[in-house]
Amino acid sequence: MYFNFVTKKGKRIAAMAEQFRVGTLDPHYTGYFELFNQGKFYEAHDVLEHIWLKDKYGVNGNFYKGLIQLAGAFVHLQKNRLKPSAALFKLAQTNLEKYPRTHERLDIRETLHLIGNWLGALELTEFTKNPLAGDERPELNLQKLKS
Secondary structure, three states: OHHHHHHHHHHHHHHHHHOOOEOOEOHHHHHHHHHHHOOOHHHHHHHHHHHHHHHOOOOOHHHHHHHHHHHHHHHHHHOOOHHHHHHHHHHHHHHHOOOOOEEOOEEHHHHHHHHHHHHHHHHHOOOOOOHHHOOOOOOOOEOOOOO
């Protein structure tokens, strides 16, 4: 029963990810950013988890985990769970700050700045106002390859 669920979920995620194929990058990776920027944070988390599970103890394990936690923080904001969101922002920050300024075509400094802004907005209101309820939306973009 469980195996069938995992297989069905895996097939569904692989099909979803395939629409995000860009060049030689893993479509699960590029799909994460597309879905994240569309505000589909749970789906972004799901699609990236596929490659994290293969590399969770490898070089990119904490990198992928940090990005998954970042998407998870926004899932909590969507559900108006402000303190759990802050906890995930902090975990994402801890995992991502271990990487150089640019890693896997992502500007880590900009990503940490994004985390800091959203976490700061939560802390500034002492967790009484959801910053996602306004007009501002988070965005993460991969750097283009230099020709």
